Amino acid sequence: MLRIDALKAIYGHLERCVVVTIMGATAAELQALGHRPNFFYLQHAMGLASSMGLGIALSRPELKVVVFDGDGSLLMNLGGLTTLARYRPRNLVHVVFDNESLLSVGGFPTATSTGSDLAAIAAAAGVPRTATVRELDEFVAAFEQALEANELTTLVAKVEAKGPAVFVTDLPLLENRFQFARYLKELARAESAP
Amino acid sequence: MPVSLAGSQLIYDALKGCGVTLISALPETWLVHLIRMAEEDPAMTLVRLAKEEEGVGISAGAHLAGVKSAMLMQNHGFLQSVNGIVSLARLYRIPLLMLISYRGEFGERDPWQTEGGGVTEAVLGALSIPWARLEEPGHVASRVRKAQTLAESSLKPVALLLCRDLMWEE
Numbered sequence: 297m298l299r300i301d302a303l304k305a306i307y308g309h310l311e312r313c314v315v316v317t318i319m320g321a322t323a324a325e326l327q328a329l330g331h332r333p334n335f336f337y338l339q340h341a342m343g344l345a346s347s348m349g350l351g352i353a354l355s356r357p358e359l360k361v362v363v364f365d366g367d368g369s370l371l372m373n374l375g376g377l378t379t380l381a382r383y384r385p386r387n388l389v390h391v392v393f394d395n396e397s398l399l400s401v402g403g404f405p406t407a408t409s410t411g412s413d414l415a416a417i418a419a420a421a422g423v424p425r426t427a428t429v430r431e432l433d434e435f436v437a438a439f440e441q442a443l444e445a446n447e448l449t450t451l452v453a454k455v456e457a458k459g460p461a462v463f464v465t466d467l468p469l470l471e472n473r474f475q476f477a478r479y480l481k482e483l484a485r486a487e488s489a490p
Numbered sequence: 491m492p493v494s495l496a497g498s499q500l501i502y503d504a505l506k507g508c509g510v511t512l513i514s515a516l517p518e519t520w521l522v523h524l525i526r527m528a529e530e531d532p533a534m535t536l537v538r539l540a541k542e543e544e545g546v547g548i549s550a551g552a553h554l555a556g557v558k559s560a561m562l563m564q565n566h567g568f569l570q571s572v573n574g575i576v577s578l579a580r581l582y583r584i585p586l587l588m589l590i591s592y593r594g595e596f597g598e599r600d601p602w603q604t605e606g607g608g609v610t611e612a613v614l615g616a617l618s619i620p621w622a623r624l625e626e627p628g629h630v631a632s633r634v635r636k637a638q639t640l641a642e643s644s645l646k647p648v649a650l651l652l653c654r655d656l657m658w659e660e
């Protein structure tokens with residue numbers, strides 16, 4: 297499975313979600329499919345995308361939050377899985393694209409290439425719903441079930457270590473940040489309106 | 491345990507007065523009362539962390555979602571969080587209100603706290619983070635309020651150092 301195909305297959309669902317992605321290939325591929333104001337790309341601070349997703353999910357329980365994490369990023373914040381599990385927000389879907397490598401910095405293999413099992417780690421941390429999927433149709437079904445489940449889910453999608461040729465896009469970081477915050481603010485205003 | 495209940499209450503009330511409704515924390519001795527106050531307050535969301543840097547991500551998410559937050563940590567937790575502070579909070583102009591217990595300063599008896607104490611102000615300075623000391627009851631409310639105001643207006647991290655004279659009763 298290619299990550300870009302996985303993103304493309306679920307792209308339609310993301311319009312109604314709040315999305316936080318990690319840096320590099322994942323951010324570039326989602327932008328290539330079409331940026332939306334409800335997408336935030338954390339272009340650095342590896343490991344903290346899931347923590348950001350938790351902060352949004354706890355602050356705004358009415359929103360459905362989707363985090364697109366990666367194996368390299370998640371391995372930098374494994375403790376954060378225990379924090380996710382501790383508060384287990386029902387409105388958070390945590391997708392981990394596991395290509396078993398640090399693709400964006402040269403493709404060096406991560407520990408998932410030698411057997412570390414992120415879904416098992418998430419389950420052991422206490423995340424109530426976890427799964428590992430390898431095929432596209434399997435991924436789409438598992439993602440749709442996670443959106444419906446109303447329970448914290450960590451979904452590990454094994455993908456090929458392939459990404460776009462370049463990672464820099466024409467969306468400045470701060471433009472993304474302020475647009476995203478404004479979108480969440482207007483959403484809150486729309487919901488509180490009579 | 492001679493952690494000051496009165497000093498902790500002043501700080502907690504000041505945070506509430508600023509509209510803080512989410513606190514991330516990693517326990518250490520001086521923070522016990524503050525964490526308990528947050529835990530017992532039904533209007534406060536308390537997020538207990540495994541490691542302090544997570545708190546940067548949680549506060550960033552909370553801010554973008556429109557919620558005011560604060561971080562409770564020891565200075566060693568601040569040192570642990572530096573990459574998140576630089577490459578999330580500063581890079582993306584996120585306000586952080588960091589309340590940092592200032593261990594390893596004058597009067598510290600625990601040898602293991604002393605190295606962190608010795609570099610805390612230098613690291614805050616290197617990161618250009620505005621900071622102030624909380625050491626006397628009389629200035630707590632004002633300094634917390636002003637720190638929160640500056641964090642929100644500058645969209646940057648600010649730090650309050652929780653000092654021995656306020657936090658510890660010998």
